[in-house]
Amino acid sequence: MSLGLALLAILIVALAAGWLGFARAVRFRAATRLHSLPSYHGAYAALWAAIPALLLIAVWVPLQSRMVDQAVLASPEGRALPADAMQRDSILSEASDIASGKIEQGFIPQSASLAPRIRSENERFGLIGGAAGILIALAAGLWAMRRTGPAFRARTGVERWVMIVLFAASLIAILTTLGILLSLMFESLRFFRMYPAQDFFFGLQWSPQMAIRADQAGSSGAFGSIPLLWGTFFIGAIIAMIVAVPLGLMSAIYLTQYAPARVRSWLKPILEILAGVPTVVYGYFAALTVAPIVRDFGLSLGITSASSESALAAGSVMGIMIIPFVSSMADDSIAAVPQAMRDGSLAMGATKSETIRKVLLPAALPGVMGGVLLAISRAIGETMIVVMAAGLAANLTLNPFQSVTTVTTQIVGLLTGEQEFDSPKTLAAFALGLALFAITLLLNLIALHIVRRYREQYE
Amino acid sequence: MSAAKRGASRWTDAAMTRRVRRRYLFERIFRGTGLLAISLSVAFLAFLLWNMGSKGISGFSQYEAALPIDFTKSDLFLDPATIKGPDARTTVAGADLSTAIANAAGAAYGPAADQMFSDAAVDRLTDAIVANPSMLTGSTTLWLPVGSKVDVAAKRDGDPAAEKLVGELQQKQALRRTFNTHFLTGADATDPSAVGVWGALKGSFYTILVTILLAFPIGVLASVYLEEFAPRNRWTDMIEVSINNLAAVPSIIFGLLGLAVFLDVMNLPRSAPLVGGLTLALMTFPVIVIAGRNAIKTVPPSIRDAALGVGASKMQVTFHHVLPLALPGILTGTIIGVARALGETAPLLMIGMRAFVAAPPHGIADPATVLPVQIFLWSDEVDRGFIEKTSAAIIVLLLFMLLMNGLAIYLRNRFERRW
Numbered sequence: 001m002s003l004g005l006a007l008l009a010i011l012i013v014a015l016a017a018g019w020l021g022f023a024r025a026v027r028f029r030a031a032t033r034l035h036s037l038p039s040y041h042g043a044y045a046a047l048w049a050a051i052p053a054l055l056l057i058a059v060w061v062p063l064q065s066r067m068v069d070q071a072v073l074a075s076p077e078g079r080a081l082p083a084d085a086m087q088r089d090s091i092l093s094e095a096s097d098i099a100s101g102k103i104e105q106g107f108i109p110q111s112a113s114l115a116p117r118i119r120s121e122n123e124r125f126g127l128i129g130g131a132a133g134i135l136i137a138l139a140a141g142l143w144a145m146r147r148t149g150p151a152f153r154a155r156t157g158v159e160r161w162v163m164i165v166l167f168a169a170s171l172i173a174i175l176t177t178l179g180i181l182l183s184l185m186f187e188s189l190r191f192f193r194m195y196p197a198q199d200f201f202f203g204l205q206w207s208p209q210m211a212i213r214a215d216q217a218g219s220s221g222a223f224g225s226i227p228l229l230w231g232t233f234f235i236g237a238i239i240a241m242i243v244a245v246p247l248g249l250m251s252a253i254y255l256t257q258y259a260p261a262r263v264r265s266w267l268k269p270i271l272e273i274l275a276g277v278p279t280v281v282y283g284y285f286a287a288l289t290v291a292p293i294v295r296d297f298g299l300s301l302g303i304t305s306a307s308s309e310s311a312l313a314a315g316s317v318m319g320i321m322i323i324p325f326v327s328s329m330a331d332d333s334i335a336a337v338p339q340a341m342r343d344g345s346l347a348m349g350a351t352k353s354e355t356i357r358k359v360l361l362p363a364a365l366p367g368v369m370g371g372v373l374l375a376i377s378r379a380i381g382e383t384m385i386v387v388m389a390a391g392l393a394a395n396l397t398l399n400p401f402q403s404v405t406t407v408t409t410q411i412v413g414l415l416t417g418e419q420e421f422d423s424p425k426t427l428a429a430f431a432l433g434l435a436l437f438a439i440t441l442l443l444n445l446i447a448l449h450i451v452r453r454y455r456e457q458y459e
Numbered sequence: 460m461s462a463a464k465r466g467a468s469r470w471t472d473a474a475m476t477r478r479v480r481r482r483y484l485f486e487r488i489f490r491g492t493g494l495l496a497i498s499l500s501v502a503f504l505a506f507l508l509w510n511m512g513s514k515g516i517s518g519f520s521q522y523e524a525a526l527p528i529d530f531t532k533s534d535l536f537l538d539p540a541t542i543k544g545p546d547a548r549t550t551v552a553g554a555d556l557s558t559a560i561a562n563a564a565g566a567a568y569g570p571a572a573d574q575m576f577s578d579a580a581v582d583r584l585t586d587a588i589v590a591n592p593s594m595l596t597g598s599t600t601l602w603l604p605v606g607s608k609v610d611v612a613a614k615r616d617g618d619p620a621a622e623k624l625v626g627e628l629q630q631k632q633a634l635r636r637t638f639n640t641h642f643l644t645g646a647d648a649t650d651p652s653a654v655g656v657w658g659a660l661k662g663s664f665y666t667i668l669v670t671i672l673l674a675f676p677i678g679v680l681a682s683v684y685l686e687e688f689a690p691r692n693r694w695t696d697m698i699e700v701s702i703n704n705l706a707a708v709p710s711i712i713f714g715l716l717g718l719a720v721f722l723d724v725m726n727l728p729r730s731a732p733l734v735g736g737l738t739l740a741l742m743t744f745p746v747i748v749i750a751g752r753n754a755i756k757t758v759p760p761s762i763r764d765a766a767l768g769v770g771a772s773k774m775q776v777t778f779h780h781v782l783p784l785a786l787p788g789i790l791t792g793t794i795i796g797v798a799r800a801l802g803e804t805a806p807l808l809m810i811g812m813r814a815f816v817a818a819p820p821h822g823i824a825d826p827a828t829v830l831p832v833q834i835f836l837w838s839d840e841v842d843r844g845f846i847e848k849t850s851a852a853i854i855v856l857l858l859f860m861l862l863m864n865g866l867a868i869y870l871r872n873r874f875e876r877r878w
Contacts, residue, residue: 062725159774166688169680170698173748176741177701180712183719247496254493267497269868274504276864278802280831281853284838285507288514288846320503327500351482353489374707381709383805384831388838408711408805415718415809433715437708444707 002123003057003064006130010053010137017141018046024148036154044154047161049141053133060129068121077117081110092118184437187430194424195223200431202226206394206405208414208425223428225435227394231404235315235386236379239400243319244379245372248326255327256334257356275324283388286317291389298401305402309391312400318385322375329374333367333451334360366454373447377440383408407436511853518851521639521652522613524575524605524628528563529598535559539592547589556581560603568633572624577606579641579653602635607651607844614847642851646819647833651844654837656852658819662732662812662827663801669736669823670800674743675793679782681744682751682789687777705745713742714809722810729811730826738810739800746799750792754785759878787874791867798863802856804831830856 022042028034034041069092072078081088095114099122148154192200203224251271255264291313298306337360345355361368391403392413414429469475535554542550560580565573580603587601588594605613612621613634628634645655681702689695717738721727727734758781766776807813812828813836820827828836830852837849 065726155772159772162774163688166680166684169677170684170689170748172677172681172744173698173701173705176705176716176744179720180708180716183716184712187719247500250493250496251500254490254497258490258493259497267501270501270504271497273864274500276798276802276860277504277507278804278831278856278860280802280804280834280838281507281511281857284834284849284853285510287838289510320500323500323503351486353486354482356489377707378709381711383709383711384835387805388835408709411711411715412805412808415715416813430715430719433712437712440707440709441704444704448703 003061003126003130006126006133007054007057009130009134010050010057013053013134013137013141014046014050017049017137017145018042021045021145021148021154024145025154028148028150032150034150035152036156040154040158041148041152044157044161045141045145045148047158048144049137051161052140053137056136057129057133060133064122064125064129067125068118071121071125072114072117075117075121077114081114180437184430184434187427188434191424191427191431194427199223200225200428204396206410208410208428221424223424223431225407225432227396228405228407228410228432229435230396231311231390231394232380232406232408234398234400234404235311235318235390235406236382237376239312239315240319240322240379241372241376243316244322244326244375247319248323248375249330249368251323252327252330252334253356256331257352257360271324271327274320277321279321279382279384280388282317282321283384283386286313286385286389290317294401303399303401305399307391307401307403309389309393309403310401311390311404314386314389315400317389318379318382321382321385322379325378326371326375329371330364330368333364333371336367337363366450370447370451373443373450377443377447380406380443381408381436381440383412387412407432411436508857511850511857514847515850515852515854517614518847518849518854519639519642520614520636521641522605522610523602523635523637524609525600525633526560526563526576526580526603527567527598527600528559530559530595531598533559533562535595537588537595539595542589542592542595547592548585551585551588556584560584568624568627571620575605575609575624576603577650577652578648579604579645579650580606582641582653602637604639604641604652605634607842610652611844617843642848647815647817647828647836651837651840651842651848654845654848656830656833656855658816659828659830659833659852660855661819662735662816663829663831665732665820665823665827666735666739666807666829667797667801669733670739670743671793671797673737673740674747674796677740678744678747678793679751679789682748682755683777683782685748686752686755687773687781702745702748705741706749710742710803711805711809713738714806716741717806717810728824728826730814730816730828731824732820732827732829733823734810735807735812735827735829736823738806739803742803742806743793743796743800746796747789747793750796751785751789754788754792755781757788757878758784784876787870787876791871791875794863794867794870798860798867801863802831802860804835807832808835830859 019042021044022038025034025036025038025041029038072092073081081091091108091111091114094108095111096118098111098115099118200223203222204226205222205224206227207222255267259267291308291310294310294313294316295306295308298310341359341363342355345359346352350358386406386409390406390409392405392409393403394405395402397404411429411432414425414432470479535556537551537554557578560576561573564575568575583603584601608617608621609624611617612625613636616622617625625634641653642655644657645653646658648654685695685698689698717734721734721737722729727737762780762784763776766780767773771779807829812832814826814828815836816826816828834849834852834856837845837852
């Protein structure tokens with residue numbers, strides 16, 4: 001019996017328990033007043049029948065695959081397998097693919113003989129798990145249904161279950177954060193066991209190409225992250241912000257202070273479209289249209305090293321993408337300045353622009369700064385634009401017409417293509433991911449701190 | 460301080476008028492700068508859209524050439540009588556149609572033309588034969604889609620040989636432009652004139668389906684818990700901090716998480732919409748929670764008090780009154796979050812959804828690719844025919860984004876209440 005069938009059976013048991021509980025409650029209601037509505041009695045029985053059994057199945061599924069593997073290895077066919085763990089695992093995974101019908105035939109002959117054994121073990125453990133689940137569903141459902149009575153507080157019981165479900169849903173956030181932290185840290189630690197951490201954090205050389213043979217030149221691979229961090233910073237925090245901050249800030253000032261209401265109601269959504277365009281579109285735009293223009297411009301300036309994968313092309317397009325973000329942050333912080341300050345300045349005879357420059361902007365500055373920091377954190381985590389428009393050459397350069405590479409570009413580069421999970425190349429991607437996560441987290445925390453701290457002054 | 464040093468103090472003074480004029484000039488300049496900034500931003504957007512549109516619109520059309528083909532002379536070993544029933548396509552596909560097409564093209568337009576048709580032409584010919592097997596006994600003229608080289612040459616500048624061929628074809632009136640329905644119904648292929656977005660669209664659909672089914676209910680429940688029930692304690696603080704942080708985590712990190720957890724620990728199938736949807740659900744979840752909390756916050760306390768007053772329990776107040784009133788706001792936030800997930804590329808690259816998939820997926824466990832990743836893959840191709848296809852796929856993607864955002868705006872205007 002497969003677990004899918006067991007799931008179906010559990011659901012049927014739950015529905016039946018629910019229906020019986022409901023019917024019992026209705027019969028009681030004919031005689032006396034009930035504490036809870038009959039539907040709550042039904043729901044109570046159904047929830048008790050379903051949830052513990054489903055939890056059991058959820059725990060059983062990962063256990064089952066492990067137990068099947070062990071049982072198969074202990075069987076006569078399994079003991080005949082080669083002792084080498086890697087070879088054995090590949091035969092096992094192929095055999096289980098055959099057993100589940102995913103593939104019809106394997107490349108390794110042993111897997112075909114192993115498949116029936118896996119199928120039968122799977123069935124055996126599936127039967128055990130499924131039967132246990134159904135039994136629990138029956139027992140719990142029966143017990144819950146028997147409790148139905150005039151004085152029984154079924155509604156409170158149901159609400160307790162709902163509360164547990166609500167809490168479990170919000171726990172997903174913590175689980176995800178933990179998952180990110182643990183997986184990044186775990187893989188990074190494995191990387192640092194192969195490659196010294198100080199060389200990763202302070203090394204100036206990045207060339208992850210590992211040679212196939214040990215005697216080839218540069219076979220060790222160098223994983224110094226400084227050039228990547230510089231490239232990321234150069235594109236995301238310098239070039240993109242040179243484009244985005246003035247344009248975003250001035251747009252926000254014009255929209256909030258000058259534009260008539262009708263123009264504003266048109267322009268703001270249009271600006272928001274800029275934020276909704278998928279990044280892969282920006283990347284294509286940058287690589288196909290902006291990059292050649294930038295290169296030709298660089299060549300016409302006499303910069304012979306101008307690359308078609310320049311930092312300027314990727315950075316400026318990223319800046320355009322960030323404009324609406326900066327604009328809406330600036331908009332918020334300008335709107336948070338009390339009206340009285342503006343009125344006071346205007347009443348003293350200051351022009352609008354003088355009010356904005358001398359009163360509104362200084363008051364809104366912390367908010368704007370926080371917004372810019374958040375924008376930087378978003379820009380350095382941005383992937384597709386730099387993957388498509390920035391290069392893979394790790395240069396430590398100040399020349400915006402040259403090619404630089406970024407952390408995200410390298411993560412994509414390292415993890416696509418040939419994949420073996422234990423090579424330093426793939427593990428380096430997780431170390432880079434950890435660095436990226438830490439940097440963006442830090443930027444966000446600082447930004448939130450600034451915004452919160454200074455906004456309170458006016459409230 | 461002397462009067463001279465203080466400068467003009469009367470409005471009629473020459474110095475004062477000059478100063479006022481300067482101040483007003485500056486005011487105009489400042490205002491102009493603002494207008495310039497917003498116009499530049501809008502101009503960028505217009506340029507981007509125009510650029511994609513002008514490049515991509517030709518991707519929706521396809522040149523076809525007339526091919527006189529004499530089946531009696533071709534070496535096709537096909538018996539019209541055997542071509543029927545469900546196996547008809549396989550039977551026809553077993554024959555060497557591409558050689559037959561090449562020979563016929565060479566015979567009709569000279570030896571330079573024998574490679575002018577693509578795989579798409581083979582497909583079309585197969586369909587034609589299956590539909591009408593009796594044509595195999597005679598000769599006929601068919602309109603078949605030309606290969607990428609000729610297509611590019613016909614639309615704009617291609618290589619000289621192809622340009623010459625196009626000139627000849629046009630002289631014989633054997634070339635026509637048609638709407639490329641295959642682009643909307645086909646999947647990925649190696650020849651740009653045979654590619655389609657349907658496979659990627661279907662992959663996107665399955666992926667987003669998984670995302671919505673997971674992220675929406677869990678997100679709504681979590682926001683209800685945090686806004687209505689959560690006690691002020693350390694657990695709640697931790698949950699709130701992690702949600703706010705997750706909303707700002709770069710999307711590629713979620714890809715790394717998906718790779719490490721879903722693929723390596725849980726052994727889920729690679730390149731499948733299931734894993735893509737799971738990863739995107741984790742990414743969309745905080746967005747939905749934040750939108751949900753804001754929407755629940757706007758429901759006035761008087762509603763809760765009234766319901767509590769007539770004897771509803773806290774749970775009933777929440778699920779019977781607060782949640783239905785907050786739902787339009789939650790939906791708006793959800794659609795915006797899902798639209799973002801629909802356009803997301805980087806995390807899906809991490810979990811292997813960049814494989815070449817030539818057939819549309821049939822379920823959430825099949826290997827698939829999604830529209831943004833398809834765009835990324837095509838943008839990497841060298842063949843010039845892929846430029847217009849990439850831009851055309853971008854047009855399709857942008858239309859979907861526009862549709863979803865439009866739906867969100869409609870919902871907001873139609874159902875959202877101001878209290």
